[in-house]
Amino acid sequence: MAGKTLFDKIWDMHEVKTIEDGPSVLYIDRHLVHEVTSPQAFAGLKDRGIKVFRPQNTFATPDHNIPTINQHLPIADEVSRFQVDTLTKNCEENNVTLFGLGHPKNGVVHVVGPENGITQPGMTIVCGDSHTSTHGAFGSIAFGIGTSEVEMVLSTQCIMQPRPKTMKINIEGELEEGVTAKDLVLYVISKLTTGGGTGYFVEFAGSAIRNLSMEGRMTVCNMSIEMGARGGLIAPDEKTIEYVKGREYAPQGADWDTAVAKWKELYTDADAVFDKEYNFAAADIEPMITYGTNPGMGIGITQNIPALETVEESSQTTYLKSLEYMGYAPGEAMIGKKIDWVFVGSCTNGRIEDIRAFANAVKGKKKAEGVTAWIVPGSHQVEDQAIAEGLKDILEEAGFELRQPGCSACLAMNDDKVPAGKYSVSTSNRNFEGRQGPGARTLLASPLTAAACAVTGVITDPRTL
Amino acid sequence: MPIDKFVTLESTYYPLPIENVDTDQIIPARFLKATTKEGFGDNLFADWRYNSDGTPKADFVLNKPEYTGSVLVAGKNFGSGSSREHAAWAVHGFGFKVVVSSFFADIFKNNSLNNGVLPVVISEGFLADLFAAGADNKVVVNLEEQTITNTANGKTESFEINSYKKNCLLNGFDDIDYLISVKDEIETYENGRA
Numbered sequence: 001m002a003g004k005t006l007f008d009k010i011w012d013m014h015e016v017k018t019i020e021d022g023p024s025v026l027y028i029d030r031h032l033v034h035e036v037t038s039p040q041a042f043a044g045l046k047d048r049g050i051k052v053f054r055p056q057n058t059f060a061t062p063d064h065n066i067p068t069i070n071q072h073l074p075i076a077d078e079v080s081r082f083q084v085d086t087l088t089k090n091c092e093e094n095n096v097t098l099f100g101l102g103h104p105k106n107g108v109v110h111v112v113g114p115e116n117g118i119t120q121p122g123m124t125i126v127c128g129d130s131h132t133s134t135h136g137a138f139g140s141i142a143f144g145i146g147t148s149e150v151e152m153v154l155s156t157q158c159i160m161q162p163r164p165k166t167m168k169i170n171i172e173g174e175l176e177e178g179v180t181a182k183d184l185v186l187y188v189i190s191k192l193t194t195g196g197g198t199g200y201f202v203e204f205a206g207s208a209i210r211n212l213s214m215e216g217r218m219t220v221c222n223m224s225i226e227m228g229a230r231g232g233l234i235a236p237d238e239k240t241i242e243y244v245k246g247r248e249y250a251p252q253g254a255d256w257d258t259a260v261a262k263w264k265e266l267y268t269d270a271d272a273v274f275d276k277e278y279n280f281a282a283a284d285i286e287p288m289i290t291y292g293t294n295p296g297m298g299i300g301i302t303q304n305i306p307a308l309e310t311v312e313e314s315s316q317t318t319y320l321k322s323l324e325y326m327g328y329a330p331g332e333a334m335i336g337k338k339i340d341w342v343f344v345g346s347c348t349n350g351r352i353e354d355i356r357a358f359a360n361a362v363k364g365k366k367k368a369e370g371v372t373a374w375i376v377p378g379s380h381q382v383e384d385q386a387i388a389e390g391l392k393d394i395l396e397e398a399g400f401e402l403r404q405p406g407c408s409a410c411l412a413m414n415d416d417k418v419p420a421g422k423y424s425v426s427t428s429n430r431n432f433e434g435r436q437g438p439g440a441r442t443l444l445a446s447p448l449t450a451a452a453c454a455v456t457g458v459i460t461d462p463r464t465l
Numbered sequence: 466m467p468i469d470k471f472v473t474l475e476s477t478y479y480p481l482p483i484e485n486v487d488t489d490q491i492i493p494a495r496f497l498k499a500t501t502k503e504g505f506g507d508n509l510f511a512d513w514r515y516n517s518d519g520t521p522k523a524d525f526v527l528n529k530p531e532y533t534g535s536v537l538v539a540g541k542n543f544g545s546g547s548s549r550e551h552a553a554w555a556v557h558g559f560g561f562k563v564v565v566s567s568f569f570a571d572i573f574k575n576n577s578l579n580n581g582v583l584p585v586v587i588s589e590g591f592l593a594d595l596f597a598a599g600a601d602n603k604v605v606v607n608l609e610e611q612t613i614t615n616t617a618n619g620k621t622e623s624f625e626i627n628s629y630k631k632n633c634l635l636n637g638f639d640d641i642d643y644l645i646s647v648k649d650e651i652e653t654y655e656n657g658r659a
Contacts, residue, residue, distance in 0.1 A: 020627040027651070053648075104537065128548060130546065130550075146572060146575060147551075148576065148580070149579070156644040156645060194545050195568055321483065406493075430547075432487045434490075434512050439513055
């Protein structure tokens with residue numbers, strides 16, 4: 001019998017039962033909750049007259065809909081405030097741990113989970129948010145769910161889920177200086193397209209992945225949903241164990257040793273077979289930037305926007321609609337194009353290494369005139385560390401402001417909206433039409449590329465800065 | 466909340482021949498502040514459907530009076546992006562019972578099924594024929610037989626759905642009711658791993 005993939009090992013351990021020609025009943029170890037996708041689920045529980053089944057496995061934090069300035073004041077937008085207050089009330093009524101607005105552990109849900117040790121190898125982790133795939137960086141099965149599924153997990157700690165197929169994406173070699181985890185994943189998505197991973201759960205492997213820090217691995221797994229994959233994961237290693245160790249919700253004492261022994265069994269067997277495999281070379285990857293309206297529309301920053309003839313005929317109408325929205329033409333170069341906005345933050349690139357990379361790149365330089373920049377830490381802990389490391393001072397000297405944590409302009413649910421027609425170089429995960437505000441034009445890139453663009457005011461290769 | 470029972474449906478449809486329609490287009494994030502499931506249909510495709518002053522854009526398919534029905538026919542990779550179930554609530558709230566495409570994103574597909582909206586996957590050719598036909602053309606969707614027919618040319622294709630989900634839709638069953646009914650087994654599982 002062939003060996004098992006890491007995904008299969010974790011899935012099998014969590015299967016409560018299977019339904020013939022139907023989904024599995026999958027047990028969930030960690031349920032992360034935020035204000036936007038949970039109120040209807042809590043209301044559903046109330047209608048049924050039941051409470052949260054396993055509150056000790058449930059952690060909540062408001063993030064999508066909160067302001068990133070003046071967080072000590074009540075939220076000005078009444079509707080947003082009501083949604084955040086509803087989360088607080090639901091958590092109180094159900095005994096769920098809440099890192100509310102202003103709490104030292106508040107932040108973007110996918111930053112908060114790992115930094116507090118809530119995320120651990122071998123777990124099943126869900127959240128009503130597609131970027132739950134972030135937690136796969138720890139060797140867990142983590143994926144986004146809808147609100148009906150949030151209600152399932154709240155009421156039974158289980159979810160009905162068809163078993164996805166498995167895919168391996170192998171990336172060997174060393175990334176060039178100035179090329180980051182973000183560039184790596186944008187490159188992979190540009191090769192697979194936004195639907196290329198649909199129906200699959202991805203394992204990222206190879207020396208380029210092993211060499212990434214935990215934060216870099218989180219960036220890669222975070223964006224696995226952008227190729228349509230259910231999620232992405234990376235086998236845990238010493239780096240993973242070192243990262244989790246000592247964090248508040250991580251196992252302690254003898255439990256820690258038991259946990260580590262189990263985590264060391266979490267790898268894909270040498271003879272395991274994936275349903276699909278891709279191989280890429282790290283040396284082929286340069287800093288990436290997107291030019292269109294989905295994350296698959298990315299190119300190396302020195303390349304030109306693909307000519308119309310290179311696009312499949314049936315997709316050309318959609319392609320031209322996308323470029324029209326962006327105000328670009330096929331065949332144009334990206335380098336040197338004017339930009340108006342820079343956003344550094346989100347569950348993709350809002351961790352300390354990202355703020356550090358951006359700050360070090362702009363150190364001693366000045367923000368270009370006419371560029372508005374929002375630097376938004378992923379959590380209070382990231383914010384505190386940025387201040388402690390002196391990054392806030394570096395940013396301010398260069399003309400940048402460090403805001404307070406939240407999802408912010410990644411999806412523009414709060415006031416952080418990019419105006420219509422403006423070009424925003426963003427370290428977030430989606431460049432969909434209107435994602436950063438109605439009519440806003442998003443160019444996805446790494447924090448290093450964002451820094452290069454922020455100080456020049458035009459699209460700039462970070463290797464030339 | 467029990468979902469609507471799905472019965473065989475014969476309907477005209479709204480064609481949306483655009484690929485990779487993401488959930489931010491289906492329902493933009495600024496509309497996600499509600500704490501109930503109602504009212505999302507009014508903002509389905511809001512930025513394609515309305516001008517910034519709220520007046521309808523005459524050239525968008527949902528605003529063209531010749532198009533009617535409870536079926537949406539969309540280009541490949543429909544529903545990519547966010548996991549927001551608000552997208553399925555918006556599709557359902559507008560009155561759609563079926564979405565037809567050659568390819569769906571996973572989470573949107575699950576969310577639709579959980580709201581009694583049937584995603585029907587068809588071939589590229591079948592999709593092109595539906596886009597080419599006039600506004601009065603109909604599709605017939607038979608869930609029991611798992612078939613869809615284009616009445617313009619009489620062509621029929623089969624579509625896939627697992628028998629569990631099919632049974633749920635045909636009978637209006639809900640996954641949460643099912644999970645609550647197996648709580649004993651869930652507790653046995655928990656005790657077994659402790």
